[in-house]
Amino acid sequence: MKTELFNGLVGDNPYFQAGFGLMGVGVGLTVLRQGLILGSTTLRRRLLVTLEVNNKDRAYEWFLTWLAHNANTAPQKRATSRWFRSHQLSVETAVEQRSNGSSSAIFRLVAGPGTHWLRYQGAWMQMKRERETRSMQLMSGNPWETITLTTLSRDRDLFPRLLAEARDLAMKSQQGKLVIRTAWGIEWRPFGQPRQKRPLHSVVLDTGVSEKIEQDVRAFLQRRQWYADRATLSVDLGIPYRRGYLLHGPPGSGKTSYIQALAGALSYDICLLNLSERGLADDKLIHLLSNAPERSFILIEDVDAAFNKRVQTSEDGYQSSVTFSGFLNALDGVASGEERIVFMTTNHIEKLDPALIRPGRVDLNVLVDDASPTQARTLFTRFYGGSDDIHPDVVHRLADQLEDIVAAEMGNGRRISMAALQGLFIRSGAVEAVESCRNLFVGKQV
Numbered sequence: 001m002k003t004e005l006f007n008g009l010v011g012d013n014p015y016f017q018a019g020f021g022l023m024g025v026g027v028g029l030t031v032l033r034q035g036l037i038l039g040s041t042t043l044r045r046r047l048l049v050t051l052e053v054n055n056k057d058r059a060y061e062w063f064l065t066w067l068a069h070n071a072n073t074a075p076q077k078r079a080t081s082r083w084f085r086s087h088q089l090s091v092e093t094a095v096e097q098r099s100n101g102s103s104s105a106i107f108r109l110v111a112g113p114g115t116h117w118l119r120y121q122g123a124w125m126q127m128k129r130e131r132e133t134r135s136m137q138l139m140s141g142n143p144w145e146t147i148t149l150t151t152l153s154r155d156r157d158l159f160p161r162l163l164a165e166a167r168d169l170a171m172k173s174q175q176g177k178l179v180i181r182t183a184w185g186i187e188w189r190p191f192g193q194p195r196q197k198r199p200l201h202s203v204v205l206d207t208g209v210s211e212k213i214e215q216d217v218r219a220f221l222q223r224r225q226w227y228a229d230r231a232t233l234s235v236d237l238g239i240p241y242r243r244g245y246l247l248h249g250p251p252g253s254g255k256t257s258y259i260q261a262l263a264g265a266l267s268y269d270i271c272l273l274n275l276s277e278r279g280l281a282d283d284k285l286i287h288l289l290s291n292a293p294e295r296s297f298i299l300i301e302d303v304d305a306a307f308n309k310r311v312q313t314s315e316d317g318y319q320s321s322v323t324f325s326g327f328l329n330a331l332d333g334v335a336s337g338e339e340r341i342v343f344m345t346t347n348h349i350e351k352l353d354p355a356l357i358r359p360g361r362v363d364l365n366v367l368v369d370d371a372s373p374t375q376a377r378t379l380f381t382r383f384y385g386g387s388d389d390i391h392p393d394v395v396h397r398l399a400d401q402l403e404d405i406v407a408a409e410m411g412n413g414r415r416i417s418m419a420a421l422q423g424l425f426i427r428s429g430a431v432e433a434v435e436s437c438r439n440l441f442v443g444k445q446v
Ligand SMILES: Nc1ncnc2c1ncn2[C@@H]1O[C@H](COP(=O)(O)OP(=O)(O)OP(=O)(O)O)[C@@H](O)[C@H]1O
Pocket: 100, 101, 102, 202, 203, 204, 205, 249, 250, 251, 252, 253, 254, 255, 256, 257, 258, 345, 346, 347, 379, 418, 419, 420, 422
C-alpha cells in the first residue's frame, strides 16, 4: 500500500524524474571533473618535472645572469642550441668601475615577473618568475622571489647542466675582476657586478707607503706554509694565522682605493663589513668574520663611526647591536689555521680605543695623508704625461711648478686631498689645473 503510494508520488511524477535526472548529470559531471583534475595532476607528475630556485640561493642570481646573457647574444653566436624570448623584462642596474677609478652604470635586461618560455639543448622549458609582495627579506628589504622551471620528465637531466652552465658563466665573468661581497644575514654575497681591477700604481701614496703595506701583506701570505706545517701547534699556542691593518688619514687620501687595488693585485676579493648595519649583532659578526670566503680581505671602513652610533637610537627604536667588546672578540676569533686579513680605515685615529689598535688586532698602522708635493707631482704626470696634446717637457715643467706650490702651501699649514687633485685634473687642462689649484687648498694659513 505504502509502496504504491510512493510510486504514485515519485515514480509517476515527471518533476521528480527530471530532478533525479539532473542530479545524476550533476554528480556525473563532478566525478568527471575530479577525474580530469586527478588525471591531469597524475599526468603532470609523471610527464613533467619542476625545479624551484629561490632568491635565497646563489643559483638564482646566476640563472638570471645566464638568461640575460642568452637574450642579449645573437642566435648564431650562442654556444649551444638555446633560445630565449620574453616580453616581460625588468632592468637591473650595476655600477662598473673603470681602471682609472671612475665608474659608470650598466644596464642588464632580465626576465621580469611572469611566465616565459625558453629552449635549452632542444628541450622547451616554462619559466615562471614570481615575487612575494607581502613579506620582505629582513636583511636586505628585497622581496622574496622564486623561479620555477618546468619541463618534460625525460629532460630532467638538463636542470643540473643548465645550472652548472650558469655558474660557470658567473665564475668566468669574475675572472680577472675584483669581487666585492657584503654581509647578507650570516652569509657573504657578491655586491653588484665584479669590478675592473684598478692597477696598484694608479693609487699614488707617499714615498714608501704603498711598498710597506704590500710587502707586509705578501710576507704574511708567504708564512701560510709555516702556519700550515704547525697547524696543531698554532692552535695549541693560540697563534692564529691572521693579520690586521689600519689605514688612517683624512678623507679622500686613497685608503679605500688602495685596499681595493691591493686586493686586485693579489687576486683577492673584498668582503665589506658595515658594523652599523641593521640586524648585525655580536654572534652574527663572529660568524661572518670566521667564515669569510677564501682569498678575501675583510674591509671595515670608518671603524670609529660604528661605535659612536652604538648609543644612538633611531626613530623606530633601532639600535645597532654590535658591542665594542663583541667586535673585539670577533676580531680575535677562535684560534684556527684559517688565514684572515682584516683592513680597517678611519679618519679619526684619535677616537679609537687603544684596545682596538693593539698588536694582534692591528699589526700595521699606517698614515695615508693628504697630497705631499711628490704625490701631487706623480699624479699630475700620470694624468697628463701620456697625452699627445702636450709636450713631455711642458708636462715636466708644470709638474715642477705644482710640486713647488704644494710644498709652499704645506709650509703655510694648508693641504689638498688627492681626491681634490684628481677631480681638478679630470675637469681641467694641465696649465689651468696648475694655475687654479691654489683655490682647493684648505686649512688655516700659519
Ligand atoms: N692617493 C690617491 N691616488 C689616486 N687617486 C686617489 C688617491 N686618493 C684618492 N684618490 C681618488 O679619490 C677618490 C676617493 O678616494 P678614496 O675613497 O679611496 O679615499 P679614502 O681615503 O678612502 O676616503 P674616506 O676616508 O673618505 O673613505 C677615488 O676616486 C680615488 O681614485
